[in-house]
Amino acid sequence: MNSTIAGISYRAVIGRRRIWLLVLLPAALLGLAVLLRLVGSADERSAVVLMQTFAIGTMLPLVGLIVGTGVIGPEVDDGTIVHLLAKPISRPVIAQTKFLVAASLLAAFAAVPTFLASYLLVGTESGVATGFGLGALAGGIAYAAVFLLLGVLTKHAVAVGIVYALVWEGLVGSLVPGARQFSIQQWAKSIADQISTSAFLETDVALSFAVPALIVVTVGTVVWAGQRLRSFSLTGDE
Amino acid sequence: MTAQTVNAPQTATEAAAIELRQVSRWYGNVVAVNDVTMTIGPGVTGLLGPNGAGKSTLLHMMAGFLAPSNGTVTLNGRPIWRNHEIYRDIGLVPEREAVYGFLTGWQFVLSSAKLHRLPDPEAAATRALATVEMQDAKDRRIETYSKGMRQRVKVAAAMVHDPRVLLLDEPFNGMDPRQRLHLMDLVRAMGAAGKTILFSSHILEEVERVAQHIEVLVAGRHAASGDFREIRRRMTDRPHLFKIRSSDDRRLAAALIADASSGSVSLSEAGLEVQAIDFRRFTRLLPRVARDAGVHIWQVSPADEDLESVFSYLITRSTR
Numbered sequence: 288m289n290s291t292i293a294g295i296s297y298r299a300v301i302g303r304r305r306i307w308l309l310v311l312l313p314a315a316l317l318g319l320a321v322l323l324r325l326v327g328s329a330d331e332r333s334a335v336v337l338m339q340t341f342a343i344g345t346m347l348p349l350v351g352l353i354v355g356t357g358v359i360g361p362e363v364d365d366g367t368i369v370h371l372l373a374k375p376i377s378r379p380v381i382a383q384t385k386f387l388v389a390a391s392l393l394a395a396f397a398a399v400p401t402f403l404a405s406y407l408l409v410g411t412e413s414g415v416a417t418g419f420g421l422g423a424l425a426g427g428i429a430y431a432a433v434f435l436l437l438g439v440l441t442k443h444a445v446a447v448g449i450v451y452a453l454v455w456e457g458l459v460g461s462l463v464p465g466a467r468q469f470s471i472q473q474w475a476k477s478i479a480d481q482i483s484t485s486a487f488l489e490t491d492v493a494l495s496f497a498v499p500a501l502i503v504v505t506v507g508t509v510v511w512a513g514q515r516l517r518s519f520s521l522t523g524d525e
Numbered sequence: 526m527t528a529q530t531v532n533a534p535q536t537a538t539e540a541a542a543i544e545l546r547q548v549s550r551w552y553g554n555v556v557a558v559n560d561v562t563m564t565i566g567p568g569v570t571g572l573l574g575p576n577g578a579g580k581s582t583l584l585h586m587m588a589g590f591l592a593p594s595n596g597t598v599t600l601n602g603r604p605i606w607r608n609h610e611i612y613r614d615i616g617l618v619p620e621r622e623a624v625y626g627f628l629t630g631w632q633f634v635l636s637s638a639k640l641h642r643l644p645d646p647e648a649a650a651t652r653a654l655a656t657v658e659m660q661d662a663k664d665r666r667i668e669t670y671s672k673g674m675r676q677r678v679k680v681a682a683a684m685v686h687d688p689r690v691l692l693l694d695e696p697f698n699g700m701d702p703r704q705r706l707h708l709m710d711l712v713r714a715m716g717a718a719g720k721t722i723l724f725s726s727h728i729l730e731e732v733e734r735v736a737q738h739i740e741v742l743v744a745g746r747h748a749a750s751g752d753f754r755e756i757r758r759r760m761t762d763r764p765h766l767f768k769i770r771s772s773d774d775r776r777l778a779a780a781l782i783a784d785a786s787s788g789s790v791s792l793s794e795a796g797l798e799v800q801a802i803d804f805r806r807f808t809r810l811l812p813r814v815a816r817d818a819g820v821h822i823w824q825v826s827p828a829d830e831d832l833e834s835v836f837s838y839l840i841t842r843s844t845r
Contacts, residue, residue, distance in 0.1 A: 291639040295625060302627050365623035369590065370633075370682065373617045374640040375610055517607050521581075521590040521619070522552070 289384045292371060296388040300357045308353055309392070312346040313400035320404040331415060334408040335487040338419040342401040343475050347393075347426050348452035354392045355434020356444040358385045364442060372519055379513030386435050386509045393427030418483030426475030429501050432508040433471070439512045467492055474501050541601055541614060541689035541721045542566045543587050548596035550582050557582040559745040560596070565723050569716035571736030571753070572725040579745040580725040581620065581694055587723065588617045588692050600690065613641070616683035620694035622675055626668030630659055630678045633667060637682035653681040657711065673704030680708070684715070691715065693724040697731055709735045764788055765804050766828040769811075770796040772821040780814045798828065 301309065319337060323329045362368040371381055402420030409415050437444040437451075459466045467473045473490060477497035480490045543565040550558040558579045565587070574580050585591035586598050589605045589612070598605050605611050625633060634653055638646035654663050657677040667675060676696060684691060693712070697705050712735050716722050726732050732739055732753065739756050741749040749756055771777050774797045781787045781799055786807040788800035801807035815822050 289640070291636050295628070295636060298627055299625070366619060366621040367623045367625055369617070369619050369621075370624065370637070371640070372590075372609075373588065373612050373615070373683075374637075375612045375642075376640060377609055518592070519590065520592065521585045521588075 288387055289376060289380055292376075292381060292384045293388050295371075296358050296385055297392075299361065300354060300388070300392060305353075305357065309350060309396045312350055313396055316342055316346055316400050316404045317407070320407040323408060329408045331409050331412055331485055332487045334405050334415050335485055337408070338401060338405050338415070338479070339476065339488070342397075342404065342419060343423060343426065343472055343479070344457065346401075347397050347423055347475065348430060348456050348472065350397045351389075351393055351427060351430025351434050352445065352448040352452055354389045354396070355431050356438040356448055358389045358392075358438070359435060360438035360442075360444045363438065366521070368519070369521065372516065377513075378516035378519070379510070382435070382439070382509055382513035382516050386432055386512070389431035389435055390428045393431050394424055397427045398424035413485040414483040415485050415488070418479035418481070418485075418488070421482055422475040422477075422479030425478050425501055426471050429471045429474070429505045432505040432512075436508040436512045436515075439515045464491065468496065469500075471501070471504070473497070539601070539689075540567045540719070543605075543690065543721065543723070544597075544599050544602075545583075545587070546597045546599075548583075548586060548593045548598055550579075550586060550591065550594045557745050558586070558593075558742075561742070561745075561747045562596075563740055563747060563750060565721060565740075567716075567719050567721050568738060569712055569722045569724070569736045570738045570740060571732030572723055572740050572742060573729060573732045574725075574727060574742035574748075576727050578727075578742045580727070580742055582745075583742060584692055584694050584723070584725050588615065590617075612688075613686065614689050616686070616688040616691045618676075618679050618683045618691070618693040618696055620698070622672065624667050624675060624679060627666060629664050629666055630654065630670070630674075630681075631663040633678060634663075634681045634685055638685045641686040643686060649685050649687075650681075653685040654678075656684070657681045658707065673700040673708075676700060676704070676708065680711070688720075690721045691723075693722070695726060696724050697726065697728075765801045765807070767799045767801060767807075768796055768824070768826045768828050769799060769822065770824040771815065772823070773818075776818050777815060777820045777822075780818045780820075781811070784810055784814070786810055796824075 316337075319341065320329075323333055323337070359368070362371070372378065398420055401423040402416050405416040405419050411417075434444070434448055437448050441447055455466075456470055456472050459470075473492045474497035476488070476490045477492045477494050480488050481494045545561055545563050548558060548561045549556065561583065572580050572584065582591065586593050587605065589608065592606045600611055600614060603611060605615075628636070631650065631654065635646055635650040638649040638653075643649045654660050657680050659674065659677050659681060662670065662674060667678060670678065680693070680696070696708060696712070700708065712722060712724065716737070724735070736753060739749070739751065739753045740747065741756065769777065774792055778790045778792050778797055782790045786801060786803040788802045790800075791798045799807075811822070811825070
């Protein structure tokens with residue numbers, strides 16, 4: 288962790304107009320929760336459905352995409368990353384710092400709003416709010432790592448990320464049972480299910496698989512990103 | 526082999542030298558740098574070559590931002606690729622303009638000092654900004670800077686830790702003449718202070734004004750190396766090709782071939798083509814011969830004055 292790099296990264300991601308992109312989805316989630324309360328549909332079932340489909344299913348991967356690729360992708364694209372890399376700092380430390388920045392932003396802009404929205408709907412009932420809050424946190428950390436790696440690996444990180452988030456996580460993960468074992472969303476839901484006692488929430492990925500999988504993916508991708516940065520190459524414009 | 530000239534006085538610290546040994550770099554089937562061996566020592570070295578010659582590729586390998594496909598690139602014996610400790614000794618000013626536009630000049634240079642973990646980053650940043658004369662604009666965001674100011678603030682960030690080696694990729698590109706002169710003075714002064722400085726350029730005059738030593742790269746190959754006066758002389762003394770149109774080409778041709786300064790003379794519909802071996806003697810000879818022969822000269826034009834042909838001449842000489 289390097290505080291100078293963290294400071295620059297925070298400013299690059301949430302500085303200026305970019306912050307509105309980050310605020311948009313959590314604001315929509317909280318708005319929906321308020322709306323459901325106002326029309327009197329704030330029950331446990333609707334809370335679980337909203338959290339599963341929108342908070343974990345849509346908001347989390349998209350905020351993860353914006354933040355995870357945003358902490359490094361633009362710098363790689365325009366070459367500013369050279370100012371960080373041409374320093375006597377180990378490249379894995381740079382990758383770890385970028386990851387921590389992305390993970391903390393996901394906690395703030397995805398996990399906390401998830402907790403707040405479900406709390407608005409059902410309070411502490413059946414541990415739904417805590418369960419989804421922690422599930423979103425764990426999933427968010429893994430997304431931060433995966434999208435950070437994408438930002439290092441390819442110049443088309445956003446496009447690849449969208450395909451991954453929507454097609455794999457969204458479509459395949461929810462339709463093909465076998466693929467669910469390898470979906471960050473499903474792992475996040477598995478954690479939520481473990482904490483919450485709600486009968487409306489059920490997952491088919493065992494916690495004993497989900498937790499190690501989250502750790503392996505997170506650590507593995509951050510290490511990979513660090514190694515990739517060690518071999519970062521500038522190819523001439525000529 | 527590369528003859529090395531050390532023009533700058535040695536400082537108390539050990540002199541830094543970047544050594545390239547039989548370095549090649551290719552991208553698929555395209556060879557960008559071909560078997561280059563050179564040593565960059567203290568003083569200012571200009572890396573000269575036409576666009577696309579492989580200057581950036583070579584400089585990126587010296588800066589640790591590209592792995593050589595073959596050969597070794599070292600700084601005082603230490604490998605540069607995948608060695609982040611090397612940046613204690615190397616400052617890099619990349620060609621691409623991009624800097625963190627949302628930072629002020631002060632924040633940018635200070636962050637560089639902090640990333641180097643300098644004992645007193647504020648003092649170092651102040652000093653670096655003063656060196657490039659950017660104190661007045663230091664509190665403005667970099668995105669409001671002109672190209673020349675950006676370049677200077679990049680130089681300040683690259684030299685904030687007082688590195689022994691400074692690498693600059695096309696540093697004078699796009700600067701206005703005043704800014705250019707200022708940066709040239711700065712580079713010269715750092716070279717005179719014993720630092721090892723290398724900058725790339727495709728403009729001969731630029732290199733000539735700043736560098737004591739020149740390395741010429743053409744089509745990925747190391748075409749020439751040495752003192753700039755030597756290179757300059759070789760560029761002037763090369764055989765020049767002239768196209769001449771006159772009132773009587775045949776008569777003029779006969780008169781010219783009689784003198785030793787003309788190599789070959791060929792006669793065609795379009796006029797005369799004369800290969801001048803001794804450039805100075807030929808330029809004095811031509812008007813005199815024409816006058817004595819009673820021939821009117823309509824047109825004299827150099828057929829190969831562009832930089833490309835100058836460079837390719839150097840290449841044929843260096844490989845002979």
